[in-house]
Amino acid sequence: MTTVDIWLLAMALAMDCLAVSIASGVVARRILMRMAVLFGLFQALMPLMGWMATSRFSDYLEAFDHWIAFGLLALIGGNMIRGSFSNDEHSHFDPTRLTTQLLLAVATSIDAFAAGVSLVCTGYHTLTDIAMPLTVIGTTSLLFSVIGQSLGIKFGRGIERKLRPELVGGIILLLIGFKILFVHLSE
Numbered sequence: 001m002t003t004v005d006i007w008l009l010a011m012a013l014a015m016d017c018l019a020v021s022i023a024s025g026v027v028a029r030r031i032l033m034r035m036a037v038l039f040g041l042f043q044a045l046m047p048l049m050g051w052m053a054t055s056r057f058s059d060y061l062e063a064f065d066h067w068i069a070f071g072l073l074a075l076i077g078g079n080m081i082r083g084s085f086s087n088d089e090h091s092h093f094d095p096t097r098l099t100t101q102l103l104l105a106v107a108t109s110i111d112a113f114a115a116g117v118s119l120v121c122t123g124y125h126t127l128t129d130i131a132m133p134l135t136v137i138g139t140t141s142l143l144f145s146v147i148g149q150s151l152g153i154k155f156g157r158g159i160e161r162k163l164r165p166e167l168v169g170g171i172i173l174l175l176i177g178f179k180i181l182f183v184h185l186s187e
Contacts (some may be wrong), residue, residue: 001122006133009115010140013043016108016176017141018148023080023169024095024104025152035101036145044138050116050129062117064113065110066184067073070177072107076172084166093166107173111180112137 001009017039024032080093094100098168115137124130 001124001133005138006108006136009133011144013112013115013137014039014144016111016146017043018111019172019176020104020108021145023172025149025154026156027152027154027166027169028095028149029095029153031149031153032095032101034148035095035104036142036149038101038105038139039108040140040142040143042105042136043112043141046109046112047116047119047137048130049136050113051119051124052116054120055142057126062114063107065113066173067106067182069110070181072103072110073173073177073180076103076107077170077177078162079171080166080173081140082170084170091170101147105163108176111142 021035021039024035026056062187078091119130119133124133
């Protein structure tokens with residue numbers, strides 16, 4: 001895999017982080033650095049886990065990783081959609097909560113596990129070899145998260161007046177989940 005391939009892989013993996021971060025910026029109206037760091041960290045750790053598990057568990061996990069990602073995104077997205085129709089302030093999507101951020105970080109990084117499996121197949125056999133791709137993937141996801149949150153903050157007030165941000169964010173998460181499911185089931 002070339003350096004350009006690694007950067008393209010990192011940007012593709014970070015797209016889910018970007019979309020979720022836009023929705024979070026609309027709701028929170030501030031940069032959530034902890035979320036950005038968690039996204040970057042999980043996007044870097046999942047390929048490492050995939051790389052490490054390749055010899056033993058890859059066939060087993062690859063068979064249902066898309067269902068895990070879909071389930072987490074559907075759960076969070078469904079709760080956001082339900083919360084958008086509720087008058088109860090406590091039921092609304094709160095991207096500032098650590099548990100929400102951790103669930104989103106895991107859900108958006110499950111596809112990165114498969115990327116780690118592919119890194120073994122393309123010649124990355126030692127921790128030293130894989131350090132650069134993991135750094136690029138994690139850093140790109142962190143930056144995309146900050147950019148996404150900034151876009152959500154900047155354009156969020158206009159969106160909020162016309163649409164319910166939680167509804168839009170929930171729909172985005174569901175669509176990402178369905179996309180992951182569709183891609184894996186059509187392979």
